[in-house]
Amino acid sequence: xETTAEKKIILEVxxxxxxxxxxxxxxxxxxxxxxxxDDVSFQLFEGETLSIVGESGCxxxxxxxxxxxxxxxxxxxxxxxxxxxxxxxxxxxxxxxxDLQVIFQDPFASLNPRQxxxxxxxxxxxxxxxxxxxxxxxxxxxxLRYVGLPPESLDRYPHEFSGGQRQRIGIARALAVNPKLIIxxxxxxxxxxxxxxxxxxxxxxxxxxxxxxFLFISxxxxxxxxxxxxxxxxYLGKVVxxxxxxxxxxxxxxxxTQALLSSIPTxxxxxxxxxxILKGDVPSPMNPPSGCRxxxxxxxxxxxxxxxxxxxxxxxxxxxxxxxxxxxxPQ
Ligand code: SF4
Numbered sequence: 480x481e482t483t484a485e486k487k488i489i490l491e492v493x494x495x496x497x498x499x500x501x502x503x504x505x506x507x508x509x510x511x512x513x514x515x516x517d518d519v520s521f522q523l524f525e526g527e528t529l530s531i532v533g534e535s536g537c538x539x540x541x542x543x544x545x546x547x548x549x550x551x552x553x554x555x556x557x558x559x560x561x562x563x564x565x566x567x568x569x570x571x572x573x574x575x576x577x578d579l580q581v582i583f584q585d586p587f588a589s590l591n592p593r594q595x596x597x598x599x600x601x602x603x604x605x606x607x608x609x610x611x612x613x614x615x616x617x618x619x620x621x622x623l624r625y626v627g628l629p630p631e632s633l634d635r636y637p638h639e640f641s642g643g644q645r646q647r648i649g650i651a652r653a654l655a656v657n658p659k660l661i662i663x664x665x666x667x668x669x670x671x672x673x674x675x676x677x678x679x680x681x682x683x684x685x686x687x688x689x690x691x692x693f694l695f696i697s698x699x700x701x702x703x704x705x706x707x708x709x710x711x712x713x714y715l716g717k718v719v720x721x722x723x724x725x726x727x728x729x730x731x732x733x734x735x736t737q738a739l740l741s742s743i744p745t746x747x748x749x750x751x752x753x754x755x756i757l758k759g760d761v762p763s764p765m766n767p768p769s770g771c772r773x774x775x776x777x778x779x780x781x782x783x784x785x786x787x788x789x790x791x792x793x794x795x796x797x798x799x800x801x802x803x804x805x806x807x808x809p810q
Contacts, residue, residue, distance in 0.1 A: 486524035488558075489660055489692050490546070495519045495555035497541050501765060513764045515541040517716035519555075520791075523660070528686065528693040530703040532739070533713035536761055539696045542713075543662045546694070547581055548572055560659070577607035580653035584665035586645035590637040596623075596648055597633040600655050607656040622651040625685060643674035647681070654685065660692045667702060679705050700743050704728060709797075712736045715772040716764055718791055722798040732794060732805040734777050771803070779804050 497516035516538040523529050531539040545552045548564065557564050559579060567575060583589045590599060600619045604610045610618045620630055626647040637645055646666065653661050663682070667675040683706065685691060697703050703710055704724065711721040712735065720733040731737045738755040757776045762768055768775050774784040783803055791801040800806065 488522050489525045490523035491558040493556040496553045498553040527708040530695040530707040530710045537713040538716040577656040578659045580658040581662045582649050582666045586649040603652050603655040609656050626651045662694045664696045720800050732800045733802050
C-alpha cells in the first residue's frame with residue numbers, strides 16, 4: 480500500500496482559525512466570538528477523498544468555506560498546489576477557483592433558475608477561459624455525457640429537473656473548468672438514498688477518470704464510508720481523529736468517534752455494536768469547555784481532561800488522535 484509519505488500533497492491547511500464576531504447590543508460589553516474552527520491542521524493528497532465528519536456546528540462546512548475563501552480566515556495558512564492562497568489577490572484567487580471547485584448540498588439554490596443548463600455551463604467556461612467559444616458546444620455535450628444527462632438537457636431550466644439530475648448539473652458545472660480539487664459540502668444530503676448512491680458512484684467514476692481530489696464534507700457516516708479514502712472527525716471546531724477509512728471504522732480510538740460510529744445501523748446481526756448515547760448537547764462554540772472540548776460529554780473523562788487540551792498525535796501509522804486516554808493505550 481502507498482504510504483502518505485509517498486503521496487503528493489495538493490492541499491495543506493495549517494493552524495486554521497475561523498472566529499466570527501458576535502454582535503452585542505452594548506459598546507461596553509467585551510467582544511465575544513464564535514470559535515467555529517480553532518487551530519485545525521491537515522493535509523489532502525492528490526487523487527484521494529478525505530471526508531470531514533461531525534455533528535452540526537463542528538466546523539466542517541466552515542473549514543470548506545475558509546479553503547474557498549468564501550469567508551476570510553481569522554488566522555492560519557492554506558496552501559493549494561504549494562501556493563498560500565490567503566496571500567493571493569482577488570484576481571489571482573478568481574483564476575485559482577478553476578482548480579478549486581465546490582458542489583453544495585442544495586443544487587437548486589446554487590444554480591441560477593433563470594439560466595438554461597447551456598447558459599450555466601457556458602458561463603462557467605467563459606469566466607475561467609478554459610474553452611474557446613467555438614469549442615464550447617462540443618465540450619458541453621461531453622460534460623452532459625460524463626454526468627449521465629441527455630443532450631436535450633441543455634435547453635432546459637434547473638426547475639425542470641429532479642434533485643438528483645440537478646446535482647448532476649452541479650457536477651457538470653464543476654467539471655467544466657477542469658478542476659483539480661472539488662469540495663463537496665453535504666453534496667448528497669438532500670437526496671433520496673437510492674439517488675445518493677448513484678451520485679456517489681458517479682463522483683467515484685469521475686475521480687478515477689480525471690484524477691480528481693475530493694474534500695467531502697458530510698454528517699452522514701454511511702455516505703462517508705462509501706466514498707472516503709481517509710476520514711477526519713471534528714468536534715466543536717477541533718480535529719479529534721484522522722485515519723484511513725478502514726482503520727477509523729474498524730478501530731476508532733477517540734470516544735467521540737466511537738459514539739458516532741455506534742449510531743450507524745447495521746444489517747449484519749453478527750456485528751453487534753453497543754450504542755453509546757452521549758449525554759447533553761454540544762456546548763456553545765462561543766464558550767467552549769476548557770481542556771478537552773469533549774470532556775463535558777465524554778463517558779471516560781478524567782480530571783486532567785478538564786484542564787489539559789490533548790494534542791493531536793500519530794498513535795499508529797497514519798492514525799492521529801487527540802485524547803489523553805487513547806494516547807496511553809498499548810498499540
Ligand atoms: Fe474523553 Fe479525556 Fe479523551 Fe477528551 S481527553 S476524549 S475527555 S478521555
